[in-house]
Amino acid sequence: MYKSLLEKDPDCRNLYDSIIKGDIDSSDIYAKSLVNKYEPVDIIQECMSPAMKTVGEMFERLEIFLPEVIAAADAFEAAMKHVGPKLEAFRQVAPRRGKVVIGTIQGDIHDLGKNIVALMLKANGFEVYDLGKDVPVHKFVEKAEEVKADIIAVSVLLSTSLPFVKDLIKLLKERNLRDKYILMVGGGAVTREWATEVGADGYGENASEAVRAAIELLQRKR
Ligand code: B12
Structure with missing residues (x-):
């Protein structure tokens, strides 16, 4: 049976x-040790993201407050300082x-998730x-046009910001650009169902899924 890193490595x-x-x-210290043993x-996905999930649950239950969430995010970023460069190293190949x-x-x-x-x-x-x-909707469109992008990828963790994704789709349609770009959405506030419902092309529950979806969608388009 598969044992997660959380179970098998202290x-x-x-x-x-x-x-x-x-x-x-x-x-x-622990991130430095782990990068020598496992894939970034x-x-x-097995050590860091589950911690943030727990932090979110504790925050929801009012067991911790914003300062503790900020401290957790800082500790997450401290680990990313070791894990991030290992990810980047794949780029050459x-x-x-x-x-x-x-x-x-x-x-x-x-x-944090968008950066990953x-x-x-x-x-x-x-x-x-x-x-x-905190990117205004029009900026996504302007940048995509400027760099001749293939994909627009949007991260949303706050439910109150979900309507802006609909605004983005509306803006793309108004400018006759909706079919020009693959639109992917993700982040804690988004579900696969919601992504389909609003008419996004792709969704990813985590960064690996995001990459898989991006590659598949791009192949299908070309
Ligand atoms: C850390 C955190 C913060 C930090 C953020 C630090 C930072 N630099 O990002 C701080 C302290 C600043 C913060 C602030 C607030 N937060 Co906060 N926060 C969190 C927490 C605990 C973890 C989020 C996180 O980083 N997870 C780890 C990363 C790795 O995971 P991820 O973001 O989900 O990303 C992965 C996937 O979703 C996916 N993905 C992400 N983006 C994309 C994009 C695409 C295109 C694709 C395909 C995939 C994809 O891949 C990623 C990697 O695997 C969550 C709880 C939770 N369970 O999410 C609450 C949470 C998101 N926060 C919440 C709230 C309410 C707030 C505040 C309003 C609190 C307040 N009263 O002020 C403010 C909002 C400020 C603002 N205007 O945005 C709520 C949101 C509720 C809701 N649904 O609207 C949550 C869910 C907590 C809760 N349970 O109540 N927060």
């Missing part, structure tokens, strides 16, 4: 705990693919234009 469990506690120093994507404009949508400043998706896309050969967070 360093993974310790990294998970360090992120939840917001302990930057120990997060740094496995460390993110990846075949060249299309261009992606990515950002976290208007009103939303969550960017951007890194993974780059690692897999995509040319990535990262607009950052």
